[in-house]
Amino acid sequence: MSDERDDPTPLGAEAHDPVARLLRLAGPRPAPPAELAARVRASVHAEWRRSLRRRSAAPWAFGLALAASILLALSVSRRHPAAIPEAPRSVALLERIAGSPTGVWLLPDGSARQPARPGASVPLGVAVETGSDTRVALRLTDGPSVRVDSGSRLRMVDPATLELSHGALYVDSDPDHHAAPLVVRTPQGIARERGTQFEVRVLGPAMRVRVREGQVQLEAGGRSEQAEAGEELRTEGASLTRGRVPGAGREWSWVLEVAPPFGLEGRTLAELLRWACRENGWRLRYADSPSETAAGDVVLHGSVEGLSPQEALAAVLPTVGYAEHRDGDILVLSRTERPEAAKP
């Protein structure tokens, strides 16, 4: 028996089926923006855990007021906090998934892997695993963005230590806004952040570190070497080789694919440009001083969610009277005669 024959609305009848027609007229229900959902989820989750702790403590307070014996109250208090375990400390938020939405899992110690969605929190000690067609962007609680390439496994050892057992990750952190420099541990060695943008990749028995901005200290095979921006270090066993890597280009394209969205509403053009340049590894140059001054005063409205940095610039710049062109890895920005009417 085919499923079409069993269907409550057989094929051919759907054209006249009011339920089918109404649903198609309406289309899919619009989903809230992922960034917004992640913020609300984090707050509600924290409140839920707080309420569980309050509830587990409540019988103690109640018992204390009523009990004739302090000993009885104490015995109750010792039992109840164990009833609801303390939630592991969250050290990261899953900010974006690129590729298959079902291709990311959380792996708590000693339990089966659980599918993860945007907005999920990643507790301390829990690993994040990505499928062969999925990349993910995490936001650590201290601020850095960590992008995880497809086919990777990353464990949050502590808020400043990440353990990469296979695959690759990319770190983008602002040294002015987070406390402890990040450490990435792999089976082959340890990469210690001295700067702000770098990739660590496990390549079978080898490990590679590419630095886009700042410096990274690599400790492996009993040696310790520092890589500067534009350099890569590769280690395998006792050997360690140094090479060059451009700050922009296809070497970093997977990172762009999973870049967290830029919240446009109320931000200035200068902020948008800084974001786009940072994501692409470009340097920003204004054609003249007035262009630079005005960019800090232009306040943007609308949304560029779902757009890549390049697409966002293409959508926004004409509407605010600016034009851009590329000179190698330099983005040159100049003012045009007048803005177009369109709004992103």
Next chain:
Amino acid sequence: MTQDGRVDDQALVKRMRAGEEQAFEEFFEGYFPALYRFVLARCGRDASAAEEIVQAALCRAVAKLETYRGEAMLFTWLCTFCRHEVSAYYRREQRSGPPHALVEDAPEVRAALESLAHEDAWRAAEDGRRDEVARLVQVTLDHLPLHYGRVLEWKYLEGLPVKEIAQRLQVGLKAAESLLTRAREAFRDGFGAVSGGTFGGGS
């Protein structure tokens, strides 16, 4: 999964009260999008206000889960918190109320909905009032038990055969057919209620 969404809701709340993380995931993933749409429609589509209101409402609701008795659908119960927070938001902001009345209260939209049963009225609905009718369809879906809304969308928007719906739900073919039938009936009843009870047509 049960025939009565309230039983599922009670089970979900029970698991949340036991501290089960997966239950929180199901709760948030299942209800947040619909509640956001519910509030967005009641605050003049102000995304910033909607975020603040839904967050406040959900924080209050998860702190009071023990008061949920399963007498109403969980979504209905959560909407009560949202309504309260919408009012509180406008009091706090010293505004008189949401800038726009709800479209489903407008007489012309009710008239449009009431005419949906008639073939020649489809064109009218699809011409001038398509957006309003579409939103009310989505409102109706949001008010159904979670799995009802999902199977209807899988079937009629994604075009999934019943066999695949059964696989997604990890139930047998007959159970999936039965669920789809109940979901259709619930949708017809729900949409009939918002359209003045005149929703009709074939099965």
